[in-house]
Amino acid sequence: xxxxxRVTLPLWxxxxxxxxxIVTVAINxxxxxxxxxxxxxxxxxxxxxxVGVVLGIAIIIFTIYLAFFLAxxxxxxxxxPDRKISTFTFKPQEYIEDDELFEExxxxxxxxxxxxxxxxxxxxxxxxxxxxxxxxxxxxxILLLAMGQYWIYYRTMRKFLVxxxxxx
Amino acid sequence: MLKNRLKExxxxxxxxxxxxxxxVGVTRQTIGFIEKGEFSPSVTLALKLAxxxxxxxxxxxxxxxxxxxxx
Numbered sequence: 001x002x003x004x005x006r007v008t009l010p011l012w013x014x015x016x017x018x019x020x021x022i023v024t025v026a027i028n029x030x031x032x033x034x035x036x037x038x039x040x041x042x043x044x045x046x047x048x049x050x051v052g053v054v055l056g057i058a059i060i061i062f063t064i065y066l067a068f069f070l071a072x073x074x075x076x077x078x079x080x081p082d083r084k085i086s087t088f089t090f091k092p093q094e095y096i097e098d099d100e101l102f103e104e105x106x107x108x109x110x111x112x113x114x115x116x117x118x119x120x121x122x123x124x125x126x127x128x129x130x131x132x133x134x135x136x137x138x139x140x141x142i143l144l145l146a147m148g149q150y151w152i153y154y155r156t157m158r159k160f161l162v163x164x165x166x167x168x
Numbered sequence: 169m170l171k172n173r174l175k176e177x178x179x180x181x182x183x184x185x186x187x188x189x190x191x192v193g194v195t196r197q198t199i200g201f202i203e204k205g206e207f208s209p210s211v212t213l214a215l216k217l218a219x220x221x222x223x224x225x226x227x228x229x230x231x232x233x234x235x236x237x238x239x
Contacts, residue, residue: 001197100209
């Protein structure tokens with residue numbers, strides 16, 4: 001289990017979300033929106049100066065990150081041909097359902113995530129309805145919630161795996 | 169709570185956790201967690217374990233309250 005990428009997959013997702021947060025903030029500084037009285041609006045993107053540099057670096061890092069991620073998946077699939085990770089599939093690949101024990105642990109972790117969203121999503125929607133948050137702040141909030149989801153899932157699985165690693 | 173004698177009976181048959189796990193089609197971790205009493209197996213798995221260890225299901229698993237009656 002130590003080198004099984006299905007365990008660390010949520011951490012990879014969290015890393016991608018951090019990069020998305022940087023891009024979100026950079027795009028916020030690079031865009032201007034103007035609303036007109038005839039219901040029209042104007043959207044202007046200006047990638048200049050430090051914002052352009054931050055956005056450029058973030059996109060380059062994201063591309064490198066994606067390449068590393070895909071290389072790591074290829075390595076995992078070579079190492080564990082019977083537990084392959086599919087890159088493009090609807091089913092979250094961090095689910096570990098090798099047998100009934102792992103199905104149970106995965107169920108526990110997903111239940112925790114469900115409980116987490118049951119509380120945090122209405123709170124985020126409620127806070128957004130206040131009208132004080134900008135579009136970027138709301139997007140940032142959604143990305144933070146997604147990070148929380150992966151962290152909860154990872155911690156739950158890790159807690160169980162640490163126990164079994166100690167026995168090995 | 170479900171109690172068991174899996175570790176004892178496995179040792180009697182000189183099986184490692186990996187060997188027993190392979191026989192019944194689960195991971196080594198599952199055997200370890202059942203032995204520690206931290207995971208209750210399904211009826212199917214319990215029957216497979218009893219079969220692999222050549223014993224009755226009641227001999228392998230029992231409910232905590234019934235422990236005194238059984239022993």
